[in-house]
Amino acid sequence: HSPDLGALQEGRLVGKPVRRVEDARLLAGLGRYVDDRPSAHALHMAVFRSDQAHARVDAIRTDAARALPGVRGVYVWQDIAGLIKPALATSRMSGYQPTPIHALANGVVHFVGEPVVAVLADSRYIAEDALDLIEVHYTELPVATDPEVAAQPGAPLLHATLKSNVLVERAFARGEVDEAFNDAPHVISGRFRFHRKTSLAMESRCYMAEVERGRDALTLYTSSQVPGIIRDGLADLLDMPGNRLTVIAPDVGGGFGGKTSLYQEEMLVCVLARKTGKAVKWTGDRLEDLMSTSQAFDERVNASLAISEDGLILGLRAEVIGDVGAYSIYPWTAGIEPVQVISFLPGPYRVPCYHGHVRGVTTPKSPTGPYRGVGRPTSTFVMERLLDMAAVELGIDPTEIRRRNLVRPEEFPYKTAVGIVWDRSAFIEGLDAAMERFDYHAARRAQAQARAEGRWIGIGIACYAELSGIGSRISASPGMPINTGTDTCVIQLDSTGALTASFGCASHGQGHETTLGQVLADELGARIEDLRVVTGSSAAVPHGTGSYASRTAVISSGAGILAARELRARMLRVAGHLLGTTPEDLDITEGVISARSSGARMTFPELARALYSQMGRVPAEVREEMCVTRVYDPVVGTTSSATHMVQVEVDPKTYGVHIQRYVIAEDCGRIINPLIVTGQTRGAMAQGVGAALLEEVVYDADGQLLTASLVDYLVPSAPEVPDVELVHLPAVAPNTLGGFRGMGEGGTIGAPAAIANAISDALAPFGIGITELPATPERLFRLIHAGQPH
Ligand code: MCN
Ligand code: SMO
Numbered sequence: 179h180s181p182d183l184g185a186l187q188e189g190r191l192v193g194k195p196v197r198r199v200e201d202a203r204l205l206a207g208l209g210r211y212v213d214d215r216p217s218a219h220a221l222h223m224a225v226f227r228s229d230q231a232h233a234r235v236d237a238i239r240t241d242a243a244r245a246l247p248g249v250r251g252v253y254v255w256q257d258i259a260g261l262i263k264p265a266l267a268t269s270r271m272s273g274y275q276p277t278p279i280h281a282l283a284n285g286v287v288h289f290v291g292e293p294v295v296a297v298l299a300d301s302r303y304i305a306e307d308a309l310d311l312i313e314v315h316y317t318e319l320p321v322a323t324d325p326e327v328a329a330q331p332g333a334p335l336l337h338a339t340l341k342s343n344v345l346v347e348r349a350f351a352r353g354e355v356d357e358a359f360n361d362a363p364h365v366i367s368g369r370f371r372f373h374r375k376t377s378l379a380m381e382s383r384c385y386m387a388e389v390e391r392g393r394d395a396l397t398l399y400t401s402s403q404v405p406g407i408i409r410d411g412l413a414d415l416l417d418m419p420g421n422r423l424t425v426i427a428p429d430v431g432g433g434f435g436g437k438t439s440l441y442q443e444e445m446l447v448c449v450l451a452r453k454t455g456k457a458v459k460w461t462g463d464r465l466e467d468l469m470s471t472s473q474a475f476d477e478r479v480n481a482s483l484a485i486s487e488d489g490l491i492l493g494l495r496a497e498v499i500g501d502v503g504a505y506s507i508y509p510w511t512a513g514i515e516p517v518q519v520i521s522f523l524p525g526p527y528r529v530p531c532y533h534g535h536v537r538g539v540t541t542p543k544s545p546t547g548p549y550r551g552v553g554r555p556t557s558t559f560v561m562e563r564l565l566d567m568a569a570v571e572l573g574i575d576p577t578e579i580r581r582r583n584l585v586r587p588e589e590f591p592y593k594t595a596v597g598i599v600w601d602r603s604a605f606i607e608g609l610d611a612a613m614e615r616f617d618y619h620a621a622r623r624a625q626a627q628a629r630a631e632g633r634w635i636g637i638g639i640a641c642y643a644e645l646s647g648i649g650s651r652i653s654a655s656p657g658m659p660i661n662t663g664t665d666t667c668v669i670q671l672d673s674t675g676a677l678t679a680s681f682g683c684a685s686h687g688q689g690h691e692t693t694l695g696q697v698l699a700d701e702l703g704a705r706i707e708d709l710r711v712v713t714g715s716s717a718a719v720p721h722g723t724g725s726y727a728s729r730t731a732v733i734s735s736g737a738g739i740l741a742a743r744e745l746r747a748r749m750l751r752v753a754g755h756l757l758g759t760t761p762e763d764l765d766i767t768e769g770v771i772s773a774r775s776s777g778a779r780m781t782f783p784e785l786a787r788a789l790y791s792q793m794g795r796v797p798a799e800v801r802e803e804m805c806v807t808r809v810y811d812p813v814v815g816t817t818s819s820a821t822h823m824v825q826v827e828v829d830p831k832t833y834g835v836h837i838q839r840y841v842i843a844e845d846c847g848r849i850i851n852p853l854i855v856t857g858q859t860r861g862a863m864a865q866g867v868g869a870a871l872l873e874e875v876v877y878d879a880d881g882q883l884l885t886a887s888l889v890d891y892l893v894p895s896a897p898e899v900p901d902v903e904l905v906h907l908p909a910v911a912p913n914t915l916g917g918f919r920g921m922g923e924g925g926t927i928g929a930p931a932a933i934a935n936a937i938s939d940a941l942a943p944f945g946i947g948i949t950e951l952p953a954t955p956e957r958l959f960r961l962i963h964a965g966q967p968h
Contacts, residue, residue: 189700192916195853196696198689199706209429212384212399213461220386220457221250223447224305226295226312227469228287231323231542231881232336233316235285235294242311243297248304251454252312253296253446255282262449263415265440265508270657274513275345277337277505277540281445287316288336289504289542290883291469293442298450298458323881325501325539326478336504336540345502345512346538350520352595353531358493362484366568371950372556372930374476374501374875375868377549378893379686381431382462383471385444387451395422398448403433404724406682407509407660409716411440412448420716427714427724430686434865435548436471437686438726440508468891469883473875474549476501477519477556483564489572489579494529494595496520496560498536503545509660512538515546518553524595525561526605526643526819527583532595542881548726550865551926554644559951562640562931566938567947576639576935577618580609584641600643603817603919604845604907609641611843611905612821621825621839629943634828635838638936640928643819646846646920647732649812664811665730666719667737669698669745671804673790675783677702677709679741682722683734684714688858688922690730693850697735697916701742702749703766708782720807728818728920731850736810736915748802753780755800756788816912818919820844822863822928824900826936833955833962835871835937837898842928843905847912847919856904859925864899866929871898871952 188194203209240252264278283294295312299305320334327333328343336343359365384401396418402408402425409425416423430437443460451458462470477500484493500516507514520534569579585592590602604611612618621637628635645652653663669679679698683690691711699706712718713725725734750761753771757764757778765772772779788795789804825839842859849855872892876884885891902925911917934948937958941947946961 191696191706192700192850193848196692196706196851198692198854199695200689200691204429211381211429211431212386212401215386215399217386217457217459220459221298221454222300222302222305223450223458223460224297224302224309225293225443226297226309228283228290228292228294230287230316230318231290232319232321233287234319235283235287235314236317237315238295239313240295243308246304246308246311248300249297249308250300251298252308253282253450255280255284258282258449258453261453262445265411265415267506267508267511268657269511269513271346271348271513273347274511275340277345279442279505279508281442281449289544290881291544292504293446296446296450298454321542321881323541323877323879325499325541328541329499329537329539336542343540344537345506345540346517347536348513348517348520349535350596351533355493355495355531355533358531359482359484359495362492363487364485364568364571365482366485366564366571367482368563368567368949370479370481370560370563372475372477372559373952374473375549375873376468376471376473376875376891377434377436379432379434379436382464382467383437383441383443384461385447386457386459387447388457389451389455391455393422396448396452397424397426398444399426399428400444401430401437402427402724403430403437403684403686403726405684405714405716406722406724408440408444410660411509412445415445416448425716427684430684433686434550435474435552435726438724439472439510439547464888465886468886470544472507472547473503473544474515474546475556476546477516479519479556479560481560481564483568485568485572489568489574489582491527491529491583493531494524496523496534498534500536500538501541501543502538503541503543505545507545507547509658510547511656511658512540513656514548515553519557521596521598522554523557523561525558526585526600526641528585529595543877550862551923554642554927555866555869555930558640558642558927558931559934562935563947563949566935577609577613580639580641581606584609598645599814600817601912602910603643603819604909605641605643605819607907607909608819608821608843608845611907612823612841615843615903615905616823616839616841634830634940636826636936636938636940638824638826638932638934638939640822640931640935642927643817644924644927645815646728646818647812647914648727648729648815651813652815661723664809665733665737666721666807666809667734667741668719668805668807669741671745671749671782671786673786675781675786677704677782678712679709679738680712680718681734681737682719682724683730684724686725688725688730689854690734693731693854694734694738696850698738698742701739702746705769708769728922731918731920732812732816732914733810735850735918736812737808739915740808740810741806744806744808745804748804749785752789752796752800752802753785755796756780756785810915812914816847816914816919818846818921818924820924820928822932824932824936826933826940828937828940828958833958835953837867837900840900841903842925843907844921844924845907845909845919846921847908848917849906849908850918852906855921858922859904860902862923862925863902863929864894866926867899867933868894869926869952870930870933872954874952
C-alpha cells in the first residue's frame with residue numbers, strides 16, 4: 179500500500195479490543211429503558227390514529243370513551259392547542275416549504291397513523307379499550323400517493339398551505355455537462371428505484387414525562403438518539419426554560435436514525451403531564467412503530483454517466499424524486515434524505531462535471547427522516563450500478579473502471595462537484611485491500627467454472643466515501659440552529675477522587691461508555707474503571723445534541739480530549755505542590771500520579787482529599803477547580819471510506835439470494851476499539867442486506883399501509899446475514915483531534931450497492947441488471963421471466 183498508510187499510533191487503551199463495559203449490565207437484563215421506569219402512579223396514554231390517508235376531520239365523538247371507568251382524560255387538538263406550538267422544521271433552502279406538525283391532528287389528517295385523539299387512563303389496557311369507543315367522522319380528501327403524480331402542477335395538495343407538493347427542490351451544477359455528454363463516446367443511463375424502508379429498532383419508541391408539581395418542572399424520559407435536540411425543541415414549543423425541562427435518554431434499544439426526530443407522542447406526554455400534574459407514559463407497539471416512526475429512502479433516480487473510451491468518467495447527470503411522506507420532519511426537514519442523494523452521487527470518484535436535480539415531494543405516508551446512511555445508500559447504489567454497466571459496455575473489469583476513476587492519493591484534498599472536500603482517505607488502498615482479501619482473480623475463475631455448470635453466481639463491488647464527524651460549517655448551512663456540529667464534555671474529579679465525564683451524545687447501542695472511557699482514560703492516565711461516562715442527559719451539559727451522523731467518535735471524543743487535557747494539567751499542578759515537585763516531573767499511569775525524580779506517588783482519592791477537605795494542605799493560590807467544560811467543533815468533518823466486495827448465488831428454484839462471502843476494507847482513521855468497529859460494521863451491513871433483499875414498506879394507491887406487521891415487513895435474520903471479513907485501513911490521521919473518523923453508518927451505505935452488483939453479475943447471462951431494490955425473489959422471478967425491469 180501507499181507509503182503514508184500504516185497503523186496510527188495506539189494508546190494504552192485506544193486501539194485495543196477493550197470489552198464493552200456496558201455489556202455486563204445490558205446482557206444481564208439490568209439495562210434501564212424508558213419502559214422500565216416505575217409507572218404505578220402514572221397515567222397511560224393510548225393514541226387514536228387516522229385510518230385515512232388524507233381527510234377532513236368533521237366530528238370527533240369521545241363521550242363513550244370518557245365514560246369508561248379508569249379513563250382520566252380524552253384530548254383532541256383544541257384541548258391542548260394553547261399549551262404547545264406546532265413543530266416547524268425551518269430551513270434557509272430557497273423555495274423550501276415547511277409543514278407545521280401538530281401534536282394531534284388539527285382538522286385534517288395527512289397519513290394513515292397520524293395521531294388524532296389521546297386517551298389517558300389508569301392502565302394501557304383501559305386506554306386501548308377507550309380507543310375503541312371513539313368515533314371520528316371524516317370527509318375524504320383527494321390523494322396523490324405517487325410522488326411523480328403529486329409533483330405535477332394541479333395535483334391535489336396534501337397541505338392547504340402549500341403552493342405545490344414539492345417541499346424542497348435543489349440543484350447542483352458544475353462544468354459543461356451538456357458538452358461532456360454530447361462529446362462522450364459512451365453514455366450509460368438507468369432509471370433506478372430504492373423503495374421505502376423503516377429503521378425498525380428492537381425497542382419501539384417510548385416516552386414518559388414526569389412533573390415536579392409546585393415547580394412547573396418536567397422531565398421527559400425518551401427513547402431517543404438526540405435528547406439535546408429534543409430538549410431544545412420542546413423548550414421552544416412548550417415555552418419552558420432548560421432549567422425546568424430535562425430530557426433524558428436512558429438505555430435505548432437502537433435507533434438507526436428513526437429516533438433522531440421529535441415525535442407527536444413526545445409532545446403529547448409532556449403537554450398532558452403538565453396539564454394533569456401526573457406522570458404520563460406511552461410505549462409504542464410494533465404496529466405504531468411501523469406506521470409512525472420515520473421511514474427512509476423511497477427515491478426514484480434517473481441518472482446517466484458519460485464515459486470515455488478508456489473508461490474515465492466525463493460527466494454525470496441525475497434527476498431525483500424523493501417521496502418524503504406527509505410532513506417535513508422536525509428538525510431535519512424534507513431535504514435530509516433526498517438532498518443527500520444528489521450531494522453524494524459523485525462518490526469517491528473524479529467527476530469533472532455534474533448536474534444533479536432533486537425534488538422532495540409530500541405524499542400521504544409516514545414522514546421520511548434520517549436512516550443509517552442517509553441518502554448515501556441510494557446514491558451509492560446508483561453510481562455503483564452505473565459504473566458496472568459502463569464496465570460491461572467497455573468490456574473492462576469492474577475493479578478496473580473503479581481504479582481508473584477513484585480519487586488518487588496525490589489528489590487529496592479533493593473537492594467534489596458539489597463542493598464537499600474529501601480529506602486523505604484510503605480510496606484506492608481500500609479497493610486493493612478488498613481485492614487481496616477476497617482473492618478476487620481466483621474468485622472470478624471459480625465463478626466462470628460455476629457458471630459453466632449452470633449456477634447463478636455473481637461478484638459485486640461497491641466503493642463509497644462519506645463525511646463523518648460533521649462540524650458546524652456544514653451543520654449550520656441549511657439554517658438549522660438545533661444541529662450544531664459540536665459536542666460538550668464536562669469532566670470532574672469529585673471529593674471522593676472519582677472522575678465523571680458527561681457528554682451531549684446519547685449512546686443507543688454504540689458502546690460510548692467504553693469508547694469514550696478509553697479515550698479519556700488514555701488522556702488522563704486513568705484506568706477505565708476510575709471513570710464514569712454519562713451520556714444521554716440534557717441536564718449533564720449546557721449544550722448537546724445527541725448521536726447521529728457518525729459523529730460521536732470524532733466530536734464527543736474531541737470534546738473529551740480537550741476537557742481531559744485541561745483537567746490533567748490542573749491535577750498535576752496541585753499534585754506537584756503536594757509532592758514537592760514540578761508538574762513536568764509528574765506522570766499519571768493506571769490512576770496513580772508519580773514523580774519521576776523521587777518516585778513519590780499519590781492516588782486520585784488522596785489528591786481529592788488534600789484539595790477538597792484537608793483544608794490548608796493546598797494554599798488558596800494553588801487550589802484549582804477540578805471541573806472542566808470543553809466544546810469541540812471539527813468545523814468541517816472528515817472522510818470515511820470503504821470498498822465492499824460480495825459473492826452471491828441466486829437459487830434458480832426459489833429466486834432467493836444467498837450471500838456466500840462478504841469482504842469490507844474500510845478506513846475509519848485511528849480506531850478507538852476494533853471490537854466495536856467490527857460490531858458496528860457487521861450490524862450496519864446486516865441492515866444493508868435487509869435493504870438490498872427484503873425490507874420494503876408498501877402503501878397502496880389509497881395510502882393504506884400494507885406492511886403493518888413483521889409478517890409482511892421482512893427483516894434479515896441470522897441465516898441471511900453473512901459473516902463479514904473486515905480489513906481496517908487507517909489512512910493518515912485526518913484533521914480531527916484524536917485522528918478518528920466516524921463509521922457507524924458505513925456498512926449500510928455500501929451493502930445495497932455491492933449486493934445489487936453481485937446479483938446483476940450473477941444474472942448477466944440473462945441480460946438482467948438490478949435497477950430496483952430490494953431485489954426480492956418476486957422481483958427476480960419477474961425479471962428473469964419477463965425480461966424487463968418493472
Ligand atoms: N468507533 C471507534 N473508532 C473509530 C470510529 C468509531 O472505535 N475510528 C466507535 C465509536 O467510538 C462508537 C462507534 O464506533 O462507539 C460508532 O461511532 P461513530 O461512527 O462516531 O457513530 P456514533 O457513535 O455517532 O453513532 C451514530 C451511528 C448512526 S448515525 C446510526 S444510524 C447507528 C449507528 O451509529 N445506529 C445504531 N450504529 C448503531 N448501533 C446500534 N447498536 N444501534 C443503532 O441504533
Ligand atoms: S441515520 Mo444515523 O442516526 O444519522
